[in-house]
Amino acid sequence: MxxxxxxxxxxxxxxxxxxxxxxxxxxxxxxxxxxxxxxxxxxxxxxxxxxxxxxxxxxxxxxxxxxxxxxxxxxxxxxxxxxxxxxxxxxxxxxxxxxxxxxxxxxxxxxxxxxxxxxxxxxxxxxxxxxxxxxxxxxxxxxxxxxxxxxxxxxxxxxxxxxxxxxxxxxxxxxxxxxxxxxxxxxxxxxxxxxxxxxSSTDISAGSTASLVGFSDQNVNVGSSSALQTMYRLNVGGQYLPPTNDSGLGRSWYDDSPYIFGAAFGVTYAADGNVTVRYPAGMPRYAAPLDVYTTARSMGPDPQVNMNTNLTWVFQVDANFMYVVRLHFCELQMTKINQRVFTIYVNNQTAEAAADVIGWASSPAAPVFKDYAVYVADEAGDEELWVALHPSAASKPEYYDAVLNGMEIFKLNDSAGNLAGPNPSPSDMLAAAEKQDKAASTEFGSAAGGTERTNVIGRAAGSAVAVGLVCAICFAVYRQKKRENGAISGSGGSGWLPLYGGSTGNSRSTISGQSYCGASSHLSSVAAGLCRHFSIAEIKLATKNFDESLVIGVGGFGKVYRGGVDGGTTKVAIKRSNPSSEQGVHEFQTEIEMLSKLRHRHLVSLIGYCEENGEMILVYDYMAYGTLREHLYKSNKPSLAWKQRLEICIGAARGLHYLHTGSKYPIIHRDVKTTNILLDDKWVAKVSDFGLSKTGPSNMDQTHVSTVVKGSFGYLDPEYFRRQQLTEKSDVYSFGVVLFEVLCGRPALNPSLPKEQVSLADWALLCRRKGALEDIVDPVLKGKVDPECLDKFAATAEKCLSDHSVDRPSMGDVLWNLEFALQLQETTDQGGQRPAEGCSGSATINILNKDTGRSGISESCAESDDGTDSVNGGAVFSQLINPKGR
The missing domain is CATH 2.60.120.430 (Galactose-binding lectin)
Structure with missing residues (x-):
């Protein structure tokens, strides 16, 4: 199988x-x-x-x-x-x-x-x-x-x-x-x-033949006697087209981006109002709907970049079959031949040496398609079909670029009339995800109401089940790893995180052969001085020699135990590294370095560590109510009230704001999600899990840190993924997903839902644009959320999810808006007067002091220097004013 x-x-x-x-x-x-x-x-x-x-x-x-x-x-x-x-x-x-x-x-x-x-x-x-x-x-x-x-x-x-x-x-x-x-x-x-x-009104291959790749003088007959199976059908550069948008055949055309290999995504564009696409004489209108030909993906405007890369798509297929690859073209930008000429490769073989769309169609804005056949043999045990485009330098075109509008891939029956392939079985990564999700949804904690096996800190299987739209991106990087000796590291213990460089988390050695206080320790002296060192004997005593009955969670780092130190008077959560875990010394060291220097009401407290006998163990404050996620869904715990959810979001925002502004250099968390927001016995939210954290730019002239991509699927900033440039706004994007998760009571990714609903961020934004956001709000909140509060909360989340980081608010702005939303809700609950939009101070909202990380009361309403009442150009922040006036 x-x-x-x-x-x-x-x-x-x-x-x-x-x-x-x-x-x-x-x-x-x-x-x-x-x-x-x-x-x-x-x-x-x-x-x-x-x-x-x-x-x-x-x-x-x-x-x-x-x-x-x-x-x-x-x-x-x-x-x-x-x-x-x-x-x-x-x-x-x-x-x-x-x-x-x-x-x-x-x-x-x-x-x-x-x-x-x-x-x-x-x-x-x-x-x-x-x-x-x-x-x-x-x-x-x-x-x-x-x-x-x-x-x-x-x-x-x-x-x-x-x-x-x-x-x-x-x-x-x-x-x-x-x-x-x-x-x-x-x-x-x-x-x-x-x-x-x-x-069907026409054959799949109108010409009944397809050029056999690698054999310039041979064709493959795909006439009326052949049977085919549709494998892929993509609207390249465009959006999903449902069956009702097809040309009478009930076909669906999907976005091509999940299949693109590597980081070279190119650019997408659509025909403007001055371009009218017309099918030429003899071109069957059923070949593809007009919507396919009015959008396209090209390599982009930079010829140097284009000449050093390919625009590549990768597909997995069944071995030992012939495949027909139909490529759809329609030139929407160029007007003359030899302006854009490119080479087409199929499975690393030249299918077309000099593709000139206008030369084929004889005019711009005229659809045309080309068919290529390739046989995929089971030689390496890893059956793939690659399609790549590259500018044709030999043709000396005016622009070094390539373009594609649509793609279809069909499997042809073999000589015995067979189209059947084997049944699939879950991948190792998916099987591991299922196992982790069943084992624990978080890493440590205890249950409310007396249940003692509640998971609290750390790498949760919430990210392990986040496999929907971005899995194909992970796959592409995995392929790059195999061919270019890259690496795949894990987040949340899943091992799915794409890296473009060397592995950073797979080392099985510890930081030193002795405690961190020793001379060979890799920890800074400040961290070693602030963080308590536990002996392995103390840890074994606290966990009754790692008694399995005390396990309260299993995550990517390893098992988490409930325990007691100092004679059992202090409850702690003890995270013990699993030698087979993909998270290792780097994350262990980062967690200690970060948390030993950071102290804040809304950050989880690290008590100490143990690093003896090859062990890597972290000791944290015990969090009574576990993670935020387990109080939203996939749990039998009572649902949180809306006001309580708002307060938790505000607490988490304060913790993140402190990270971004409370030290000499900003600290970027890189893994903000509901399983990394913990709740203590007073329901105070605390941000946890700093194993992936990164210090921000140390130079005022820098706006980002260039680094390999890490994070959890469903929360990952798309701009960070594309450009590998990390900023505080990457945390803001992730927090926007958290806000919608809190509002809707569902996971960030749910592959079992229809495609347009798999990603919570995409689905929530779509519903908000349609004015239907209330339809996807957590049913337990229906009728309990003030409409103005809901609008303010959702608008804040929407702004956080802006495609470009420059359009996202700072975490401080997010915090202020959440506090304003809470005030709106409290005013409604108390039947009082509404706070004035544009003047949060008049509503006596708790405002965070950027320097101290503490909150106080704003008693007056200051005005911005320019007289405006918006921040980042969005109405969502219309009540925010120049912070200098506070």
Whole structure:
């Protein structure tokens, strides 16, 4: 069985989302669907309509003959909340022997067949036993072999699976799909929830041939007798296009950015109002929708950068198959030939030496596509398909650049008519993530209400489950590591963090052979003097020799124990390094150096450390109520009230503001998330886990620190990732995600949701732009949040998530706005007068003193020097005024 990588996890996740149902049989589709399209709701006793208003026919309809066989209708045992609709997923047809659906179709057209699978229990059958084959025609084409929808869905961490195939013509006007329980698995059965059959107005390859890469004089026949499986379909440089935006074929086109290799993302742009895209004569309008040709990705304006890099996409595919790569082009910027000429590489072979889009299309703004075929062999055991573009220096163009508008990748059947690949299994990283998520969601603490196994500080599995949209980015860096001897380090213990340099966290040696106070210690003398050193004997006594019953968390660094020091009078949390952990001496040293010098009410306190006998152990204050995350979701603990959530956010903001401004040089946390915000026995928020922290610029002329990328997926500043330039605003971005997490009560990333909802930051911003943010607020808060407070809170979070760091507020500005939001809520709760917008002082808000990190009362309202009432140009900060007046 094959192991699926993180990239394939995301790619297939996106692919399965792409294959949404399309309307047929005269149903309203939101697009120009062919009138003879078929949507079959298998196992249903009557026709039904899905959530998009598309009508699905019952498979008891005489029009769709099911051959005699041992089959039965069934209903799903339960409905997964991520299902896009009850239809067709809540009913199924279960087969105990080979059974064939027969669809009456036009023999003159080829057809798309989309198969929908929702692997749960049907009629008491175990979904793990559903292994089956699917063939088309009279068995001439094998679509799936020994297929397990359950194993596939588990590997992809999603509820349902969709597979799309492009089938040969049916000369007799009958399209046959046969489902057969796998002969390789005893007691297996087959099932299907929904079937779409959509006629195509043109062949996948209009010319019936594709140039064979590496053989300039040879072509591959992909005519009407070939069967294909759609692997990827991308709107390069553009946004997701749903099936209703397609040219009558119900296809979905996805954003290409998850598949881009390395940091060379290029630039994206769209046709402006002066450009009108027109299909040239002979160009099939069904090749791709107009929206694909009106957006593009190019390398960018810098010729020196472009000549030293490639614009590259990487895909994982099944080995030992021929693939057709269709590239869609439409020149939206150039007007003459030889202005932009580039080379196209497929799997490191030259597919096109001098690609000139205007030369191909004979005019600007005219779509054109090119097909290339490549065979992927199982030689290295790591099957990939690479597509790369590079400026053609030999052609001496006016601009050294390359461009692409769209891409499709199809698998061709082999000589035996087979398209089936192996079932995927979870990657090692995904399996480790699942294990960590079950083991603990945080590192240490104790439970409220007497429960003693609550997790509190540290590397939590919250980041381990954050695998959605950015997994493909991690994969790309992983590929770079293998080829360029780079490294992948971990955050949150996941080991998924992409690095562009050497490894910094994998050392298994300790800092010195003796305690830090020794002469060979790598710690500064100040840190050693401020931080208490524990002997290993004291640690063993405090943990009863590391008694497993005292384990209160397991994180990336290792296990966390509840303990007592000084005769048991002082409760502590003891974090012990795991020798096999990917976090090592660097994080250990950084944590001690940082926390030994930083003391603040809203920063977790490090009591001491132990470094004897090869051990690396940290001792912290005991935090009674664990992490913020476990009081928001994935826990049986009572939900926090809105005012309490606001106060916790304000406390965390004060801690981060102190980091950024409270010492000679700013300190950038680099891993702000809800599992690193801890709550003591008085519900005071404390920022924790400084293993990834970095000191900011020491020169006033510098605005950033250039460093390898570290952080947790779902919280990672995209600008920091792209440019590898770290600033305090990177923490601000992460904190913006935390604010929406607090408001919505859901994880920063949830791969089980529909693609547009996977990233909380993207989904919340989209809902806010649509005026629908209240729809995704945590249900326990509905009706309890003052509307003005909600608007102020959400606007602050939105500003934090600005794409460019210069547009984000400082942490001090965020703090002041959160305090203003709290005042709005308290005023409503008390039935008092509203604080004046533009004058936070009149509302007697607690304002942080930047020098001391303490709060006081502002009794008057000062005005800004320029008379304005906004900061960073946003209305969200209209009540903030020049801090010099405070």
């Amino acid at each position: 094959k192991t699926i990588s993180h990239a394939l996890f995301l790619l297939l996740l996106s692919f399965s989302r792409a294959l949404a149902p399309v309307a047929g049989n005269g149903a309203s589709s939101g697009g120009n669907m062919p009138s003879d399209s078929i949507l079959l709701n298998s196992g249903s006793s009557e026709d039904a309509t899905d959530a998009d208003g598309r009508r699905w026919a019952s498979d008891l309809n005489n029009r769709y003959r099911l051959s005699s066989g041992n089959s039965a209708p069934a209903k799903a045992a339960f409905q997964d909340p991520s299902l896009p609709s009850q239809v067709p997923y809540m009913t199924s047809r279960v087969f105990k022997s080979a059974s064939t659906y027969k669809f009456s179709v036009s023999g003159k057209a080829r057809h798309y067949a989309r198969l929908h699978f929702y692997p749960v229990a049907y009629n008491g059958l175990d979904p793990e036993n559903a292994y089956f084959d699917v063939t088309a025609g009279g068995g001439e084409v094998t679509l799936l072999r020994n297929f397990s929808a359950y194993a596939t869905a588990k590997a992809l961490t999603q509820a349902y699976i969709v597979r799309e195939f492009y089938l040969p013509r049916s000369p007799d006007g009958i399209l046959r799909l046969t489902f057969t329980p796998s002969p390789e698995k005893k007691g297996s059965y087959a099932f299907v929830n929904g079937i779409e059959v959509v006629p």
